[in-house]
Amino acid sequence: MKKYITVLALSALVCSSCSDFLDVQSEGDATTDSYFLNDQQAIDAIDGLYERFHQEGCYGRELFWEQGAACDIVWGRTRGYNTLATLAYTGDESPLRDVFNRMYSTISRANWVIQELVKKEKGTTLTAIEKRSLGEAYFNRGWAHFLMAYRYGTNEQGVPFIRYEDFAGGYDNSIPTQQATVMDNYKMIIEDMDKAISHLPKFEEYDVDNRGRAHQAAAVAFKAKTYAYWATWDETQWKNVIEMVNLLETNYNRDLAKSFAEPFSSDFSDYWNAEYLWTIPSIGGAQPGGSEFPGVILENKGWGKYNGWGQIKPSYDIYEEMLKDGKGNDRLVRSILEYNQEFPYFGEPRKFWSTSDLEAGFMVNKYMDPFKYADPVGEGAVSANGDWPTVRVNFPIIRFAEMLLFRAEAYLMTGQADKATADINRIRLRSNLQPLSGTATMKDLYHERRCELAFEFTDHLFDLKRWHRSANSEIKALAQKELNAHPRIRKYEDRANPESPFTIAPYEDYLSKNTYQDYMIVFPYPSEQITKSNGKLVQNKGY
Template identity: 75%
Template sequence: MKKYISIIALSGLVLSSCSDFLDVQSEGNPTTNAYFTNDQQAIDAIDGLYAPIHQETGFGRELFWEQGAACDIVWGRTRGYNTLATFAYTGDESPISDTFNMFYQNMSRSNWIIKQLLNKKKTTQLTDVETRSLGEAYFMRGMAHFWIAYRYGTDEQGVPFVRYEDFEGDYDNSIPPQLASVTDNYQAIIDDMDQAISYLPKFEEYSDDDKGRAHQAAAVAYKAKVYAYWATWDEGKWNDVIAMVNELENTYGRDLAPTFAEIFSSDFADFWNAEYIWSIPSTGGSTGGGVEFPGIVLENKGWGIYNGWGQLKPSYDIYEEMAKDGAGNDRLVRSILEYNQEFEFFGEKRRFFSVSDLEAGFQINKYMDPFKHKDATNEGYVNTNGDWPTARINFPLIRFAEMLLFRAEAYLMTGKPELAKADLNRIRVRSNLQPLEGTPTMKDLYHERRCELAFEYTDHLFDLKRWHRSSNAEIKELAAKELNAHPRVRIYEDRSNPESTFTIGDYEDYKEKKTYEDYMMVFPYPSNQITKSNGKLKQNKGY
């Protein structure tokens, strides 16, 4: 998996019967008798697991529409599913139903690969590539399962899951059982990550061509994240969070990158710093691959220079939160472009303004480094195809700063505020912010997690949802306040003038927002999945 991540899809001869995970109709067994006869087939099968999550349905864009229900981003362009931002979920909105299908398809494909490689392992020794591939399949099954579990499962009702390897002979294509509790799902995910660790190499053991694949530390990080979400229902799991982050630091040598900017650098030499844990390495040029998120958040039509899409803009609310650390601080400037802020775009120094679609007054700046280069497309920094605007960046899914924030939260929830303070201050000092003084509280954790991880796939909305169920009154109140607020934006008198005056007002789209209730913590299942399951899939309460 080279730095530019040009990933192929899994061969069409494989997994034709696994395309709909919850379909009641059995479609027979896939035609796979000749598969896994050599290393390249194992590589192709695993690359077919990575490919879908890189596309629009996955981390390219669709998962991020959900964040409109919090107050850190606005959509920038009117969409046809405002229910995602107003807590009037139906489950049938194309973004959430499409990602539901994608993750379940990935679980099915991972299931099949695991089953085939375990069967082969019973009769012959797996090659190094096949052993690694088995670890990757466990990792990808656990990762896909996690994204479904926390977004659809509660302590009273888990999500459907089955392991093909638990069946004698071939999997019978029956509908996976809906587990009794999401905590059962979490345990299954932990089990998969443990299996992944037993088969995967360490990141440092990969050649340059394979960097970007799953590795042991990435599986440990997912365990930390699973335990943090599990702590919603069992606060004893905070101790497991601490143990996992300690392991990342002490066994795997993870640490913060020297500067905040290095994480989002377009220089290949910065891709694999100590903060890296799990990412989608991306690039541009004529063979660009990865995720298109950097182009999606770019100004629509890129001021006539490049085909940005003008979507997912910062709100005034997140700007205001970041500015509490001082106007013009490193983290704010590197995360958000505001009017009259200087930046480089295709070799030209410009002052930011925005005339595209619905007014926001800001643009995400975290992923703009590739666009600064004079000949960014031909030099391979930005995709020559503006309809698939990938850019050279090691797009983070999990980085060590998030792990420190989870450990700090765990320390606060277990009565160790001084240890939490040390972790929070490591993050603040890295961005040249003043260290916290006195005893930190969950309000400090809320601020640091919100600001440090803004506009990343760390799911700020679900942070709010799980905090809304917290036993800590302070974080519960902060979560309720944001969940029930409507995002604000800057409204400029002359949108084409970087020095224009502005007022602050409500974002003009999706204004009618329902009062948040705890049942909204999870999404409703898509109605077609309920129908296909012939009654075996129970809808979530409240929907």
């Protein structure tokens, strides 16, 4: 794979062209007159956009701390921001604040790239690389905008956003407008993804060195997800979800991979399977790159073999939910390691046990395949740098199974339960689970989405929050129950003994939790951004 996947460096010119997105005081204009003179400069600018998402402070781990407010994960190690788990949000927790800053920086940089390439396009025909780069810039802007929109925007006020290309004389460094509603943001995200589609190739048109770049089907998948989140406020959008997922099947030949394990394989030949839509392609070895998450979730110090960080552990609650499909089922075994479960590690079989400083009794197993080799670092499957513990796995952001579940949800919300049943059963049969015995209900949808996508960056917490607003009483009740529950763990008498007896107990790092209220569907803006905006940014209600 091309170097941009592993070493993503943004040129100094691009870095200097974008001031803080919400800063009142302009930092002046960068000297960019000599940029975009050749294809390599376009490639460098775009690769710097991808880099922002790959960092530890985004899809590496920071986005996942939010999930502590659901019941699927616990920290595993002491953290300093339990307010994320207890629904006592301040907006200034470092994961929230830093992701906010990083995504608005990405939007600003993407804005600049789009502005410059659109300007160039008016005077000359863009090269094939420049046209693709413009599509990638639209895609990255839409992706970053999407992450901000649903996490901070409501039907009463949207999030700040402007397009530099809308300024006739070039962007004037004004503060971005806070959109009237999040639906206004969603409209612009859809428009960006449509522009991306018009400029991007299909995935199959990329050569081997460029696989992992934005492509048409990835943009369609983001449109489907945007419409699903838009349906939180406008249920008529469910029809668009169905249309987008149908398009992925018919026009882009997307399907489920052969097995549940294939999307998480460390074999390069499995990277671009039928289920692939959008990922962070990751590798190990001497020049590692991608997402650190597989090293973050590995047992602390990796039983003396590797510098695992021991963070983000499965709860007993998600284990219990998966167990409903039968003890030892494929999806459960491949997703979660429990005490005394055998797995291959550094070329040898070992049985799982844990001594992380906060007890959970489980570890995520989804991304452990790269650790099976006798010499995983030498094999190139695991990073040689334990402080940057990426591994060789095509880390999923959106895969086709999620699209089927969104379509199933859309079918249920539009009175087409028979079609929802078919989509859910496709997923269950792929994992050798028994098909549903009757027609699918929202309870089935809740179970499938929770279990199929566990420990992926699909945002289970926001699933709960949007379901809490649903007109469907069944899914609303399930969401309310989980949002107000405290996660449980297995507490072992002898933590170093895989066969030790255990009890089920509440997770002890935080014991109290605020009652979920409707305003908590979004986070509060960081206080520094409210101050910087000089009154232009209005804090979300309730905070």
